[in-house]
Amino acid sequence: MSGEPEPTDTDRSPLVEARDLTFGYAAVPVVEDVNLRVERGEYVGIVGPNGSGKSTLLRLLLGLHEPDSGTAELLGHPARAFAERERVGYVAQDVTEDEKRMPITVSEVVLMGRFPHAGFGRVTEDDRKRTREALRTVGIEHLADRKITALSGGQRQRTYIARALAGEAELLVLDEPTVGVDAESVDAFFELLDGLVADGMTVLLVEHDIGAVIEHASRVICLNREVYFDGDPVAFAESDALDRAYGTNVRREEGGIVT
Template sequence: MTPEPTHNRSTGADPIVDVEDVSFGYTASPVVEDISLTVERGEYVGMIGPNGSGKSTLLRLILGLHEPDEGQVELLGHPARAFAEREKVGYVAQDVTENTKRMPITVAEVVLMGRFPHAGFGRITSDDRDRARQALRTVGIDHLADRKITQLSGGQRQRAYIARALAGEAELLVLDEPTVGVDAESVDAFFDLLTDLNDDGMTILLVEHDIGAVLEHTSRVICLNRALYFDGDPVAFADSDALDRAYGTNVRRDDGVVLS
């Protein structure tokens, strides 16, 4: 069935993300097709869709890691592929907890990496270290600063990488399935952290498999399955048929809560 999305196009002059008529495929078949959306400063956007729907691919297009086959993507007012100020975007990848298992460095050292783009002549200053410590306090793991990153739980490692983004003065936080492999108690605390960061002004773009969590915590829902099926308010999404159209039979509803 052809999707009938609600487009959320920018009404402001300076969106953080601007995706216009974008299509992309790894082969002749498109993975995402004719996508248009913007993300404004201060928004908390949750992106959902079934497995293989193109969510991670769209993130990579937004981050400038792929060149669209059609259309254009701008990041902070610049073509995403040519965007040079990467420290302004904090990206927490889906497999970050696995990759860090092989890193023999401390949590403090991971977070301090966020200051490297700001270090004059490549030298870390006391101010850089203060900012890193403040970022650790913000995400609630300053007591783990001297611990090896390999010794942290999955949820703690996610917080460490968010702290690195905060230390780097990121303006946009992009997270791809950040709660995979994280225990339920830590997941609740993790979403509370994201809400607090958003309340403090951080723009957040989240890809998440837990549809209920997206509806509960974000201020805007993007529903994708190659094409855009919905883009708007979580309440309006819950009242629409976009979920059924995008997911087909791969979804169930229990007591009014939508689950993937």
């Protein structure tokens, strides 16, 4: 008989689940009848045209918006009531703009990920060790003492991912993480995500670069208010979902897809 502990119901549950999820602003639907599950270890890329509801869907799945109808669950719990936020590393579109003005160092930003684990609000040597390990994992240990204001866009993204790793997040949720990041840093960023997924991290990514999602993600969700496709990246590239979701704003070229 194995000495491994039996998995709990929560362990068997998908990390994210939406059922008939619908939400709108001023009676204008933004997300409509969305059903999806994200299992542990998946690397899911969400693509769609501007204004298609991608960021809103993320916020619904994270419990940051109340759906008009349907349900969203996060790590086996109702998303709106989910309390263990340290288990989810969320990097929103605007976080880089907010935090890059803060006069704190990279290591201090990453150490924030340990605060939910700090007993009586006291940071221990173990917390600092995990901070250093997270910085090393994302390749920015040499930037530990640099001010967040002095970093490039790619370096800031690695900092926020390191913060999630330091906090022992089980799910990494990224909303347009490569906007404003140079091409070389984008390639390195996706290599980093590939490595994290290989090590067991679950990634849910909203990304405008369809080609990168097809190349790196294990699954693609194409959204334009409703789900047009959910499945294998290669099948997505060969399907008509792009044309139906994007209309005339997408064209196929040798070596990639351009919107």
